Amino acid sequence: MNIEFIIVAAETFSAKAKRAEEEGRLSFAIENYRLAAAQYRAAMRAVPERSGHFAALAAACEESAARLGCPDAAPSAAKEQKPRPAPAAPAPSGKDEQEKEKRPVRPGGSAPDYSGYELDFASPNEKVSFDDIIGLESAKTAIHRKLIYPLANPETYRRYHLKPGGNILLEGPPGTGKTTFAKAAACEVGLPFIIADCNALVDCYIGNTGKNIDKLFAEVRRFVSEQKTAVILFCDEFDAIAKARSSDDKTAAEAVPTLIRQLDGFDTDNANIIILAATNLKSKLDPAIVSRFGNSIYIPLPDENARRLIFESKLRKCGISEADIAALDLAEAARCSDGMSGRDINHIVTDLSAVLAERDSGITPVNEPLQDVLLRLIRQKRDGD
Numbered sequence: 001m002n003i004e005f006i007i008v009a010a011e012t013f014s015a016k017a018k019r020a021e022e023e024g025r026l027s028f029a030i031e032n033y034r035l036a037a038a039q040y041r042a043a044m045r046a047v048p049e050r051s052g053h054f055a056a057l058a059a060a061c062e063e064s065a066a067r068l069g070c071p072d073a074a075p076s077a078a079k080e081q082k083p084r085p086a087p088a089a090p091a092p093s094g095k096d097e098q099e100k101e102k103r104p105v106r107p108g109g110s111a112p113d114y115s116g117y118e119l120d121f122a123s124p125n126e127k128v129s130f131d132d133i134i135g136l137e138s139a140k141t142a143i144h145r146k147l148i149y150p151l152a153n154p155e156t157y158r159r160y161h162l163k164p165g166g167n168i169l170l171e172g173p174p175g176t177g178k179t180t181f182a183k184a185a186a187c188e189v190g191l192p193f194i195i196a197d198c199n200a201l202v203d204c205y206i207g208n209t210g211k212n213i214d215k216l217f218a219e220v221r222r223f224v225s226e227q228k229t230a231v232i233l234f235c236d237e238f239d240a241i242a243k244a245r246s247s248d249d250k251t252a253a254e255a256v257p258t259l260i261r262q263l264d265g266f267d268t269d270n271a272n273i274i275i276l277a278a279t280n281l282k283s284k285l286d287p288a289i290v291s292r293f294g295n296s297i298y299i300p301l302p303d304e305n306a307r308r309l310i311f312e313s314k315l316r317k318c319g320i321s322e323a324d325i326a327a328l329d330l331a332e333a334a335r336c337s338d339g340m341s342g343r344d345i346n347h348i349v350t351d352l353s354a355v356l357a358e359r360d361s362g363i364t365p366v367n368e369p370l371q372d373v374l375l376r377l378i379r380q381k382r383d384g385d
Contacts, residue, residue: 033062034062036058042361119219120196122194134310147168148185150164165230165271173341196234238279242255244285307345312325324370333374336378344381
């Protein structure tokens with residue numbers, strides 16, 4: 001039993017779970033917390049003298065999985081990002097105001113808390129390059145032409161009456177990497193990346209959704225003004241606040257006019273705010289909103305060659321040995337996974353990693369060729385099992 005492999009697998013699953021929780025992908029976070037707990041319990045059996053340490057780590061992972069699986073037990077990270085009233089406080093002194101001006105963005109990706117709304121920033125340590133993104137060559141060309149080149153050469157583009165920035169809609173099926181694509185664009189131009197979970201802006205009480213949208217944009221403007229920088233505001237699940245208005249949809253009837261008002265302000269005091277909005281359902285968006293996004297970039301499902309490269313990349317990132325990778329026919333895996341997204345492939349590779357971890361831990365032997373295991377996991381994902 002390779003204890004080093006077990007510990008690395010546990011830490012890898014735990015890190016994935018924490019990242020997924022921060023991004024609001026709760027089912028994926030729960031799955032990885034449970035996988036991490038299983039590995040820590042395997043480590044308990046392998047190293048009895050350290051069983052107490054590994055038991056505590058396993059219990060912490062199991063507690064996190066239970067917490068995310070039961071929303072009433074503890075608020076999720078996504079819920080905590082929801083706008084909430086600020087507590088009453090005494091009038092600030094001049095010194096307090098000076099200190100407030102000096103407050104930096106907090107480590108871990110959060111910005112200063114203004115007027116009860118906490119902006120969610122991508123961590124400065126989370127660097128993403130377009131080189132890390134497999135495929136999507138047309139989309140990469142489009143984002144360079146519409147955003148990156150104009151920001152890098154503003155004077156040249158202004159000479160042709162082309163304004164850097166603006167609003168760009170990223171559309172495409174779920175799981176195609178729209179968030180990662182937007183982060184890569186922000187890293188390319190070196191701008192702060194603010195993540196707005198549009199689902200968290202929606203409130204069941206009449207009037208609150210519009211107020212939440214106003215608060216978000218007000219705090220983004222304030223950050224831009226105080227930090228004297230342009231920013232990229234990434235609106236994830238954009239259709240939650242931008243879907244077409246109808247007589248029976250109270251959320252859209254409230255949210256869309258507020259959103260239009262905020263978008264129309266970008267030609268005046270919001271020139272340094274660049275919006276990248278992601279949606280799986282462009283056809284469901286309100287036409288008035290779509291008309292305010294002159295640029296639209298399609299993020300498609302990966303083709304066969306891209307799927308093969310994604311399989312290979314994910315297998316290596318999960319620490320699967322070269323010998324096990326060599327036992328796999330990734331070209332066949334790519335053919336059999338037609339129509340699947342990068343996220344689907346990531347889940348399949350995670351499941352394969354769990355099988356190998358159980359094998360190497362002596363928990364469950366693998367009595368069939370590894371290729372058959374991989375193809376079975378692909379079929380299960382396709383069938384929804």
